[in-house]
Amino acid sequence: MIEKKLIVDVCLSPQLYPAYERGDTIVVVIDVLRATSAICTAFEYGVKDMIPVATVEEAVAYKQKGFLVGAERNGIALDGFDFGNSPYSYMTDKIKAQTVVISTTNGTQAIEAARNAYKIVIGAFTNISALCNWLLLQNKSVLLLCSGWKNRLNLEDSVFAGAVTDRLMNSEKFTTGDAALASLFLYQQTQQSQIKFFHNSSHSRRLAAMGLKKDIKYCFSLDKTKHIPFLKGDRLVV
C-alpha cells in the first residue's frame, strides 16, 4: 500500500491563504478568466519573463521605465498600457524574448498573497495536462490557490481546481482537504450533468457582456501549451 502523506487542497480566495499556508507545498495560482490563461499564452508565444505586480502604481512605474506592461481592472484593459488581460493580446511577436509586466484585478493579487511559498506555478485549462503531469512527479503537497473575484469564490477557478484534484487523486499519492473534495465534487457535477457551467459563472457573464466570448472559449480550451510558468525571484519564467 502506498503511504498517503501528500495533501492536495484548495484555497478558494487569496484572503484565506494564511489559513492554508504550509511549508514545502507547491502553490498553483489559478485565474482562469483570464490572468493565468493569458500568462500561459504569453510563454507559448515566446515571452522571456513576466513581472507580476499587485498595484496599478507599480505597473505605471514600470511603463515609465520603458517596459512592456499589461494592466487590467474589472475586465477592462487600462489605457496607456500595451496589453490587457486577454490571451489574444499576447499572441504577438512583440513579446518575443521580452520582459512583460502584468497587473490584474485578481490573479496578480493571488501571486502576491503566496509570494513566500516554497514554489509558485501558474495553472490554467490551457496548460492543465502539463501541469498535472509535472505535479505528479514532484512528491510534494499541492495547494491550488484560486484567485476568485475580489476575495469571493468564483466558479471557473473552483471547477479548475476540482479538475486538477481529479487528476492528482488518480495517482493514489494524495489525500484531500475538505476544499479539494468540495472542488472535486463540483467538477464531477459539471462533467456528469454536462452543465455549461461557465455560462453560469458571474465573471463569464461579465466578460460575455463586454463582447469577450472568444476569450472565454479560449480560456476553457485544454492544453494549448506545455509551459508551466513559475515564480523565480520577482519574475515568472519557464
Next chain:
Amino acid sequence: MIEKKLIVDVCLSPQLYPAYERGDTIVVVIDVLRATSAICTAFEYGVKDMIPVATVEEAVAYKQKGFLVGAERNGIALDGFDFGNSPYSYMTDKIKAQTVVISTTNGTQAIEAARNAYKIVIGAFTNISALCNWLLLQNKSVLLLCSGWKNRLNLEDSVFAGAVTDRLMNSEKFTTGDAALASLFLYQQTQQSQIKFFHNSSHSRRLAAMGLKKDIKYCFSLDKTKHIPFLKGDRLVV
C-alpha cells in the same frame, strides 16, 4: 415573469465575510458539526436565550457570574463548564427557561464576524425546513455564512449551504452568486451519487475518532425542530 432581484450567496469562511457583506441581507450562520445543531437543540429543549461569545475568557467570566456555560475548542468540551458542543448535552431540563452562554471553535466566531448584519439567524440540518420556509417569506437577499474550520472551508457546512440554495432556487425569487452555485452543484453531487459525503469530511473524521458518531448522525438529521434562533442584541432568541 417574476423579477429576479434577491440574491442567495454563500460565504465559505467567516474570514471572507467582509467581501460578501451587503446591507439588508439575512445572514444564516451555519456550523453543522456542531454549534448551530446544538443551538437548535437547546431551543427545542426550552432554553430561554443563549449568549454566543467568541473567546474562552468571556465564557469564563460568565461562568464566574453564575451563568450556565457551554465551551468547546477543537471538538472537546472544556473543563469547568456545563456543556460542550454536543447537541445531546443540551437535551436536559437543566436548560429550561435558562440563559446559556456558548463559545465554540468556529460557530460563535462566525456569529461574531457578522454581528452588524441586518439579521442573523441560525441554520442546521435539524431546522432546515423551518428555516427555508421562513427565508422564502422574507423577501430579502440571503447570505449563507459557513463557519468552516479555522477559516478553512469544511464540507458539511458547504453541502448544507447547497441544500438551502436548492430549496430557495425552487421559488424563482432568487438569483445566485458563484459560491451559492458551487455549493448547489456540490450538494447535487452528494445527492446524486449518494456519496456518504460526511465520511469524507475532515471534521466528521475528527469527531468519529473521538467516539462522537452519534453526534454526527444527529447533526445530519433533518427537521428535529421548527425553531429558527435569531440574534437580538447580544442574545440568540426564538
